[in-house]
Amino acid sequence: MRLQLHIWRQKNSREPGRLVPYAVQADEHMSFLEMLDVLNAELIRKGEDPIAFDHDCREGICGACSLVIDGVPHGPRAATTTCQIHMREFPDGAEITIEPWRAYAFPVVKDLMVDRSALDRIIAAGGYVSVRTGAAPDANAIPIGKNTAEKAFDYAACIGCGACVAACPNASAMLFVGAKVSHLALLPQGQVERTARASRMIAAMDAESFGGCSNHGECEAVCPKSISLDAIAKLNREFMRAVATGES
Amino acid sequence: MPVVPDPKPANSSERPQPLGSTIGRKVVMALSGAVLVGFALAHMAGHLKVYAGRDDYNAYAAFLQGLGGLKWLVRFGLLAALVVHVRSGLTLAARNKGARPHAYAVKRAQRSTPYGRTMLLSGLVFVAFLIYHLAHFTLGWVHPQYFALKDALGRTDVYGNFVRSFQSPIITGTYVIATAAVSMHVAHAASSVLRTLGISSGALRRSCERVGPALGVLLFVGFASVPVACLLDLVKP
Known part of the structure; x- marks a missing residue:
């Protein structure tokens, strides 16, 4: 499946960030974070800066992953962490906006990573x-x-x-x-x-x-x-x- | 992006006063709001007496005016509740705004209601209306042509003032809009009060969550029906 992403890129907590468009080819069986891994692998191959995002256990129990997907923290599925969201939740050709947690108390460290x-x-x-x-x-x-x-x-x-x-x-x-x-x-x-x-x-x-x-x-x-x-x-x-x- | 300030040490000497904490302010706002909703219900019940006719309504108004000291006690009590309520509301709203300096590019509401998200607006609309309303029926500053009317018994003809005022579509329209604002405010607020006071949880939660919308509808129908009835000539001056 082909996806059009709009991802928040921000160098550090002091510089302003912006949404950057990316196109990615993903598989519907991938988890949301694996889809980002694929995009990052491509960015690294092209010599670009990979997208920073928090993750750890990737099995829904650690609390590290933290993306606002299309305006909803942890994405479209209720009672589910970002890492447990799979690409089959989205239609082929979907346009997805990904932002970090936004709060004064959670300054952005880099891109989608915030200091909690x-x-x-x-x-x-x-x-x-x-x-x-x-x-x-x-x-x-x-x-x-x-x-x-x-x-x-x-x-x-x-x-x-x-x-x-x-x-x-x-x-x-x-x-x-x-x-x-x-x-x-x-x-x-x-x-x-x-x-x-x-x-x-x-x-x-x-x-x-x-x-x-x-x-x-x-x-x-x-x-x-x-x-x-x-x-x-x-x-x-x-x-x-x-x-x-x-x-x- | 702003940098988070160093947190204050949470030892007892530097701890803020309980009523100055966010929860303390919420409790103060809830209690003062409950007083105001209590008055709104009594006020609504009172003015439904318009349907009982001129005699009943003017007698009721004369009774209220005859309360003397008690009347002033209630007036000052309500003013104090309003001042405290608005002040806590504005302080909390400023704090809440500061807590998210950078808005989301895309944000999809999951559970919140349009009336819940516009509490500040509906509250401010109501305060502006309240000034107009007092100038209209209590002080006689606006639309003074009906204010000095007397009925057959020599009492102030509040009924006549009321019904004639609401024969104007502009006055009735203003009151209906203000009533909608206060009803929307209460629809969110009353259930919110019950959670802030710790009542709305467990088995009581679902009932508590219906209290707000139910009160909002009740206040809207109760308050808006009379001016509309006057405008439609269903109540005669």
Whole structure:
């Protein structure tokens, strides 16, 4: 299949970028990233600069891939990362625009690659449980109800890719922060630091200049792990809990 | 491209005040907005009394005017809620705009609604309308020709002012447009309030998401029907 691509090219975070047209011959069984690999191989053969894009596991679990394909983060298939999109999703002769995640907090490193360390800094502010390291505890030493365990796991499924920020009209990171805060707030291990965690992570999120949540639901629609907007409702509850207990 | 500033250390001494955080502002905006929607519903119910005729309507207006201190308490309360609501809204809108300095060349909305994406516009249209509306019915600055009318019992003939004003297609048109703006605003806002306050989740989510559109339709029909009825001569002066 023959494709007409419009790809965002940008040398670094300081220079302005632009959309550049490329034609590529691909196979419908290729993954989207393999199609870009083919284009890059051709660019390298011609002595041109290959297109920089993030990728790692290529099996939908690491959260590294990050393309806005035709205006949708992670492309046309719901609950699917970019690396799991295949070219059969597109008709022959399709014209596809590929852009990076766009947010003040995610500066472009090069082309389609952005710096998402703002999310790491939010995690470092409180998205963990402080435990003494040592021998691993017995697996079932702390009983957790099935429903609670499943809910916590649904939030824990967040791979931190940042598609929620990319999709949000306000570039808000509330779904990401909500998933992390909710996951630990539901588990007994997370109780000790529960309120301090919520306040610190919210303060860190604000310090990174992410926008606020306007409840549009764009984040939930593109999340490759289908994290529910309930995470945001819970984050709001955790915020009010922190204010009420004077620990904000 | 702008460079991300160094994040502030998230220790307690440098942490911003809770109400100054994005979520804090959202909560303040939600609570003040809920007060305003509560008033809008009461206001709508009140003005539907036009259908009950001149006597009922003027008696209701005289009753409200006779509340004295309570009337002023409510007026100042509503003004305070409005100021707080607009201020939080503008602050958040500026922050949200700054969070994405470079727009997408192509962006396809998946879930958001046109009325949800135009909250700032519908809110500002409503504030402009509110000034006109107060100048019309509360202060009598615009269209003053019907403002001083008295009814047979010597009461201010609010009914007569109301019905005669809305016989003008321009005045009715203005009110219908403003009503559409406020209804669109509430259609997104009411459900948004419920999530911001942490209520809209789990089993309650679907019901909470219907509250906004339902209230929006209710407000539009309730508010727009009366001026339109006056324009169509279904309600006589």
